Each structure stands twice: as structure tokens, then as C-alpha cells.
Amino acid sequence: RKEVEQDPGPFNVPEGATVAFNCTYSNSASQSFFWYRQDCRKEPKLLMSVYSSGNEDGRFTAQLNRASQYISLLIRDSKLSDSATYLCVVIGSFNFGNEKLTFGTGTRLTIIP
Amino acid sequence: NAGVTQTPKFRVLKTGQSMTLLCAQDMNHEYMYWYRQDPGMGLRLIHYSVGEGTTAKGEVPDGYNVSRLKKQNFLLGLESAAPSQTSVYFCASSYHLGTSGPTLRQSYEQYFGPGTRLTVT
Numbered sequence: 001r002k003e004v005e006q007d008p009g010p011f012n013v014p015e016g017a018t019v020a021f022n023c024t025y026s027n028s029a030s031q032s033f034f035w036y037r038q039d040c041r042k043e044p045k046l047l048m049s050v051y052s053s054g055n056e057d058g059r060f061t062a063q064l065n066r067a068s069q070y071i072s073l074l075i076r077d078s079k080l081s082d083s084a085t086y087l088c089v090v091i092g093s094f095n096f097g098n099e100k101l102t103f104g105t106g107t108r109l110t111i112i113p
Numbered sequence: 114n115a116g117v118t119q120t121p122k123f124r125v126l127k128t129g130q131s132m133t134l135l136c137a138q139d140m141n142h143e144y145m146y147w148y149r150q151d152p153g154m155g156l157r158l159i160h161y162s163v164g165e166g167t168t169a170k171g172e173v174p175d176g177y178n179v180s181r182l183k184k185q186n187f188l189l190g191l192e193s194a195a196p197s198q199t200s201v202y203f204c205a206s207s208y209h210l211g212t213s214g215p216t217l218r219q220s221y222e223q224y225f226g227p228g229t230r231l232t233v234t
Contacts, residue, residue, distance in 0.1 A: 032221060043203055043225035091221060105155040
């Protein structure tokens with residue numbers, strides 16, 4: 001089983017719709033979680049952190065389910081500019097003296113006009 | 114601030130040739146990283162550095178070497194390029210990796226360069 005797994009998609013969603021996707025992780029000792037956004041042929045950029053209590057940033061909501069070992073990202077009122085690949089990042093077991101970041105392969109989202 | 118810059122942006126090599134990718138950051142970050150990104154594989158850590166003069170192996174270090182002679186620069190070398198090294202290479206830096214940052218985001222956020230597209234024929 002991969003350490004971090006994401007549905008690669010693509011998710012094709014009409015503008016204005018709500019879309020959600022999950023990311024599962026295998027290491028129950030994982031400490032912290034993040035969502036990054038990567039536009040086509042660009043570098044990844046941090047979108048938001050994922051806290052145990054869940055957190056919201058405008059139209060974006062991130063949640064953590066430790067019992068089932070997944071994190072989720074919900075996008076409301078989707079915009080054309082939301083089209084991108086969304087990478088989940090899991091801070092896993094202690095590795096190189098600090099913490100090991102593991103990136104998922106990403107979920108591709110396309111918002112359709 | 115330029116953030117994280119990478120040179121070159123594109124390169125085509127023949128098998129057996131060597132090259133060096135340069136990464137520079139102007140944010141005074143301690144930590145720097147080299148990743149490669151391949152379709153269906155996600156970002157994989159090649160080497161990283163926790164400070165000037167230090168380097169360490171990541172997940173896929175074979176075939177690569179690195180050096181961090183100055184805090185702001187992190188070089189990735191390919192001594193004898195192979196077709197399997199065809200990939201997009203991203204450099205990243207972070208304030209720290211761990212709990213020393215004042216917030217969770219500042220502890221872990223990595224800033225990426227624009228990438229280098231390398232093709233080895």
C-alpha cells in the first residue's frame with residue numbers, strides 16, 4: 001500500500017458546483033497534513049494546512065479523519081481558476097532527524113464553464 | 114524577493130553526459146530540497162540539506178550528487194545521465210522542517226522553484 005494515495009481523477013466539474021476529494025495515508029502516526037496546488041507545468045504551492053478540527057479558508061474546507069486515515073478537500077462555488085492538480089502532503093514518521101514529507105500523486109480538477 | 118529560482122529551465126542531454134542544476138533562494142531558509150516529478154509517481158525527494166555545508170540522501174538519491182557550499186544555493190549534479198533521469202526537477206526551500214516555526218504552516222511550508230525539464234536521450 002502506498003504511503004499516500006489520491007484518486008488521480010480527472011474530476012470534471014461545472015463552474016459553481018461543489019467538489020470534494022480525499023487523500024488516504026497508511027501511517028497512523030502521521031503528524032501533520034497539507035494540501036498543495038499545482039497548476040499545469042508550474043511548481044506546487046501550499047494551499048492550506050489541515051488541522052484536526054478542520055479548517056476553512058474562503059471557499060476551501062480541509063478536514064482530517066484520523067480514525068479512517070484520510071484528509072479531504074472541499075471546494076464550494078468552484079471557479080474556472082480552481083482548475084489545477086491538488087496534492088496532499090503527509091508529514092509521516094520521523095525519518096531524517098525531523099519529519100518526512102510524503103507527497104501524493106495528485107488529483108486533477110478541471111472546472112467546466 | 115525572487116523566492117526560489119532554478120537554472121536552466123530546460124535541457125536535453127545525451128546518455129552519459131553530465132550537468133549541474135542550480136537552485137538559489139533569497140529567503141534565508143535553512144532547508145533546501147531537490148525533488149523529481151514523474152507522471153503517476155508524485156514528487157520524490159532526491160537529496161536535501163539542513164544547512165550550509167550539509168547534505169543528505171532522500172528517497173531516490175542514486176545517480177545524483179549535491180552540494181551546498183553557500184546557504185542560498187543548492188546544486189544538483191548528474192555525473193552520467195541516463196534516460197531514466199528524464200523528469201521535471203523541482204528545488205524547494207523551507208524555513209525549517211519541524212516544530213520550530215511559530216505556526217504549523219511556517220514550520221512546514223516548502224517554497225518551490227519553477228522547475229527544470231530534463232530530457233535524456
